[in-house]
Amino acid sequence: MKNAALLNAIIENAIDGIITIDDRGLIETINPAACKLFDYTPEEVIGKNVSFLMPPPDRTQHDEYLRRYQHTKVPHIIGIGREVMGLRKDGSVFPFRLGVSEVQYSGRVIYTGFIHDLSKQKQAEDQLKEYASHLEELIDERTISLKETVQALQKAKEEVSVSLEKEKELGQLKSRFVSMASHEFRTPLSAVQLSASLIDKYAQPLKSENISKHVARIKNAVGNLTTILNDFLSLEKLEAGRVEPSFTPFDLVKLAEEITEELQMVAKQNQNIIYQHTGKISTISLDQNLLKNCIINLIANAIKYSGENTFIEFTTEITDSACIITIQDNGIGIPDADQKHLFEPFFRAHNTGNIPGTGLGLNIVARYTSLMKGKIHFKSIVNQGTLFTLSFVTS
Template sequence: MENAALLNAIIANAIDGIITIDNRGCIESINPSGCKLFQYTPEEVIGKNVSMLMPPPDKEQHDEYLARYQRTGQAHIIGIGREVKGLRKDGSIFPFRLGVSEVAYSGRNIYTGFIHDLSREKEAEEQLKEYAAQLEEQVAERTQSLQRLVQALELAKEEVSESLEKEKELGILKSRFVSMASHEFRTPLSAVQLSASLIEKYALSYGNPNISKHVGKIKNAVGNLTAILNDFLSLEKLEAGKVEPAFSSFDLVKLAEEITEEMQLLAKQNQNIIYQHTGTQHMVRLDQNLLKNCVVNLIGNAIKYSGENTFIEFNTEISEQGCQVTIKDNGIGIPETDQKHLFEAFFRAHNTGNIPGTGLGLNIVARYADLMHGQVSFKSEVNQGTLFTISLPIL
């Protein structure tokens, strides 16, 4: 009795479905897992032919097996591990692995079916096949795209080889391309900037803060793209040796005040640029455009890398030793390990995060200062801010 109770408990708690049928195919018992798989109660299936749980053509084949047994007295025993389909009460069909064993009991034969649901495995297989097919399709597309690209590159290489005989001429072509690309990009960017400004103006009457917010994002994105184009064009000109300083006399204080006014418009909320000049002399003889580019770049960095509600100190000084321009912020600072690489092209400090930039600005500033026979130095601490100094001789 104890063994029988243990056996019943094992069958009742089995993960797989277990069904017993007699030699006529009628169901004698079904465990809870089998009921759950087929969505029937024991009362609905016990005494019924097991073919009620089979979809076509398995149902017809089972009837043929029974007919053969009735004619010949020999049962058709299904091998272990066969994959078949099951028919649920709601009409849905699912795959399962069927194992059948024959047991002689009390002078008669009983057939026990062990049913292991394969729905998840089949779904996983189908997903894997689908992913594999998608991957093969993507690989084929990428391969074709790569082949087209290689062909285009080979064709371009041949065309360039035919038209350019020297490396110098190739450099000229690159220079023309950068200039053309910069020009072609600037035109639509200017149009986008103008349209954004007009949208902002027309939207004032609606009083919708979301419009101003998104227009501001457009303006910032256009400004970032324009700055990137300017950096690349400046670098290309420097590399090509096209930048020659044009020294002239001008009022340094007037230039600095103009720059302060322009950059204040780009500052963050409650971010103030404080300008101060030391000395009674205002006139210098330098390249005004190169100096302005240097100062705008450094103040732009101070704005980017400092938070709201901060001050940016912008100072100029003219003395017998020369001209000095300093820009000081209270921003994120530059890690000590990065400082030795700061003026390298395309280098950005590791703490800049998602703040946009090309890593070209300081390289350009240093090279512009060098063209004016000056130099750039800095002092910085992380989270304490940075002080940049441009030292230039008075010619």
């Protein structure tokens, strides 16, 4: 009795549905879990053929399955793990896994069906299939998009290659033109400069202020044109990557004194360049030509943007670890808003007015300094002056 009560308790409280039928397929018992699955009360199903809990075609074939098994002992509905469909009271169907066992009980054969609901599992599988299908669609879309992107990139690459080739050709043409123009212009400019000097010499006995004034204008104009040509030629070489610094030892003080003497001759009236060197060492290893260009450019700017009766301070200093070069004037200064653009090519500060210039000089100075692994800094206040500092590591 205890075993029977225990078995009954297990069946009544089982999570899965349990149904027993006789050899004619009539339902003898059904547990609460099965009643809940099919939405029937025990009274509504006991005594009825189990096929009424099945949707077509299983409903019409069930009795044939049972007779075939009883005759051949080869199971069709008997077994574990077969997936079938169930029919609820409201007409809806649901999937479940059916396991059927043959049981000898009280001298007769009964069949016990164990029913495990697969609704949630099938729903999850359907969702997974839907996600997989959606993922495949996304992959197809992304694949198409990627192919289009690759094709677009390939086309862009081809266009860029064509553009680069054209740009290369234009660059070569520009390089040849700048070089040709620079050399071709130099010859007539030299002739003009020489003629102006001769005119000035032959006119000296006449002591004509007008002649001297106009000769000075000619010389000044030739100097400006020569500077422009030099700037464009230097920029073209930099852009073409044809400027390679040559580091060789030279006497910085001697170079600075030569530059000071040369530029003092073109300074404005009563405009004095004061040079001073600090330190016992005077030899430095840099590219002498590039450094000379930088210093001349900075002092020429100081002359150009400062007035008459002013001083331009030019200093050099060599220590065990660095070389410092400064050029300071008390000219028009650089507006704060313009200072961040100062080293850009063709940029000129807004307060330069009619003072001639290409806007290339400081760009060239900065690039030459960088090629020599140096740095350029400046401080400037409008109407008070500007200080430029070139610094190079020597150790």
